[in-house]
Amino acid sequence: MHTRYWPWVLTTALLASxxxxxxxxxxxxxxxxxxxxxxxGATEDPEERxxxxxxxxxxxxxxxxxxxxxxxxxxPLIEDLEQPDEAYELFDTYLPGISDAETRLxxxxxxxxxxxxxxKLDELDALAATMIEEHxxxxxxxxxxxxxxxxxxxxxxxSRQADASLVLANPEAFKTQWPxxxxxxxxxxxxxxxxxxxxxxxWALENLGQHDQALTTFAENADKTTxxxxxxxxxxxxxxWGQSLLRQGRPEEAMERLTLEAxxxxxxxxxxxxxxxxASHGSDDGLEDRLWALRMEHSKPLPEFALANYENETIETRxxxxxVMLISAWSPT
Amino acid sequence: xxxxRIEPLWQKYKDQGFTAIAIETSRDREGALEFVTxxxxxxxFLEDIEGDGNVVADKLQIYGQPTTYLVDRNGxxxxxxxxxxxxxxxxxxxEIKKLLGP
Numbered sequence: 067m068h069t070r071y072w073p074w075v076l077t078t079a080l081l082a083s084x085x086x087x088x089x090x091x092x093x094x095x096x097x098x099x100x101x102x103x104x105x106x107g108a109t110e111d112p113e114e115r116x117x118x119x120x121x122x123x124x125x126x127x128x129x130x131x132x133x134x135x136x137x138x139x140x141x142p143l144i145e146d147l148e149q150p151d152e153a154y155e156l157f158d159t160y161l162p163g164i165s166d167a168e169t170r171l172x173x174x175x176x177x178x179x180x181x182x183x184x185x186k187l188d189e190l191d192a193l194a195a196t197m198i199e200e201h202x203x204x205x206x207x208x209x210x211x212x213x214x215x216x217x218x219x220x221x222x223x224x225s226r227q228a229d230a231s232l233v234l235a236n237p238e239a240f241k242t243q244w245p246x247x248x249x250x251x252x253x254x255x256x257x258x259x260x261x262x263x264x265x266x267x268x269w270a271l272e273n274l275g276q277h278d279q280a281l282t283t284f285a286e287n288a289d290k291t292t293x294x295x296x297x298x299x300x301x302x303x304x305x306x307w308g309q310s311l312l313r314q315g316r317p318e319e320a321m322e323r324l325t326l327e328a329x330x331x332x333x334x335x336x337x338x339x340x341x342x343x344x345a346s347h348g349s350d351d352g353l354e355d356r357l358w359a360l361r362m363e364h365s366k367p368l369p370e371f372a373l374a375n376y377e378n379e380t381i382e383t384r385x386x387x388x389x390v391m392l393i394s395a396w397s398p399t
Numbered sequence: 400x401x402x403x404r405i406e407p408l409w410q411k412y413k414d415q416g417f418t419a420i421a422i423e424t425s426r427d428r429e430g431a432l433e434f435v436t437x438x439x440x441x442x443x444f445l446e447d448i449e450g451d452g453n454v455v456a457d458k459l460q461i462y463g464q465p466t467t468y469l470v471d472r473n474g475x476x477x478x479x480x481x482x483x484x485x486x487x488x489x490x491x492x493x494e495i496k497k498l499l500g501p
Contacts, residue, residue, distance in 0.1 A: 294460040295460055296460070296476065296479070329479075330476070330479045331479070331481070332481060333481075333482070361477050361478075362477075365471070365475035365476055365477050366475065366476055367474050367475055367476070368459075368468065368470045368474050368475070368476050369454075369458040369459065371449060371454040371458055371459075372449065373422065373445040373446060373447065373448070373449055373454060374445065374446055374448070375443060375444055375445050375446075376428070376431070376432060376435070376444060376446070381420070381443055381445055383474075386418050387474065388416065388472050389416045389417065389418045389472065390412075390416055390417045390418070390469070390470065390471060390472060390495060390498040390499050391417075391418045391419075391420065391468075391469070391470040392405060392408070392417070392418070392419045392420065392467060392468075392469055392470075392491070392495065393420045393421075393422065393459070393467065393468045393470065394401065394402065394405065394419075394420070394421045394422070394465060394466070394467040394468075395421075395422050395424055395447075395455040395459070395461045395464050395465065395466050395467075396401075396402055396421055396422070396423060396424070396464055396465050397423055397424050397425035397427060397430075397431075397464060398423070398425070398427050398430035398431050398433070398434050
């Protein structure tokens with residue numbers, strides 16, 4: 067199926083493929099899924115896409131691809147065709163029959179997104195409880211749920227699940243899961259998870275009107291985050307911190323908090339920076355110049371590398387000194 | 400998919416000192432070559448295998464795709480594009496022009 071389905075699913079799939087580093091065994095389910103994916107990708111028509119996904123589901127109602135197929139059916143039903151009832155019907159039909167726990171959890175995550183898109187907050191709440199009871203949640207499962215709850219603006223749920231996930235956001239939890247890692251790494255990763263949770267918790271508090279507690283949550287956890295070499299926060303903490311400050315009528319501080327995220331991170335961060343600028347200056351005037359100056363101040367050098375092309379020639383960045391370079395990471399699937 | 404949108408930029412600006420590089424991360428050589436051929440892409444297409452590691456995740460710290468870095472003539476990463484939406488290529492072109500300079 068088209069892989070550009072909801073972002074979290076793509077990320078999970080990418081992480082999984084990076085983690086195992088091998089292509090999956092080509093069983094008949096995989097081959098059928100590949101075929102269906104090709105057909106799905108070949109058409110732009112949402113009704114056709116739904117039909118392709120439904121056909122796969124009918125033939126393979128209980129395989130490791132059933133959750134993906136559900137996502138691929140539901141996505142056009144919601145985004146293009148606005149037929150949530152049909153989407154829900156698919157879950158009524160297929161969710162009970164999924165026997166593999168992991169696939170079942172994936173399918174429940176898609177259902178959670180469906181609830182968030184249709185504003186069914188009570189159902190989302192109940193489903194979250196069911197999921198946590200049925201499965202041993204990994205930290206990434208909490209993150210998926212938190213993201214969905216944020217999308218749904220279910221702030222009570224975000225707050226509660228953020229607190230619940232803290233049990234996995236500490237160095238001991240890391241040591242349990244990966245006994246061979248160093249104490250240093252366990253501490254660093256455990257802290258990063260805490261920062262991740264604090265980002266969601268703080269944002270929930272802000273949206274629940276607890277402004278001071280929100281800012282305190284961000285401030286107290288800011289030194290636990292990690293950063294890419296570009297200086298961008300690995301967690302949403304600085305983004306939500308900036309958004310909270312903006313909402314609290316402190317646009318200058320907002321811009322200061324998420325400068326690097328705006329320059330080199332998400333569009334959301336840039337959008338917030340833009341709004342803060344307008345709030346502070348009354349218009350767009352001067353914004354472009356300011357952003358350019360900040361880019362010049364904060365840009366980092368491209369790490370050197372040398373890789374082979376498909377003619378087995380080595381291409382070195384060193385040889386391209388003085389040129390303007392566009393470098394894009396991609397994969398065909 | 401953004402890679403086909405880079406081809407016209409490559410054609411337009413390569414004589415002004417612009418280089419375009421796509422790094423394939425899943426080691427799917429067959430799939431990559433198919434894509435390049437189908438879309439008639441002529442800029443640099445590289446495989447992400449540098450010694451024991453990889454460049455995209457380890458050196459460039461790119462964790463999601465598609466992600467694009469734009470580098471100025473001094474080798475500084477000045478613009479990043481995480482994800483891709485229709486129309487982003489227009490902004491990219493403006494950025495490339497700015498980096499190429501007069």
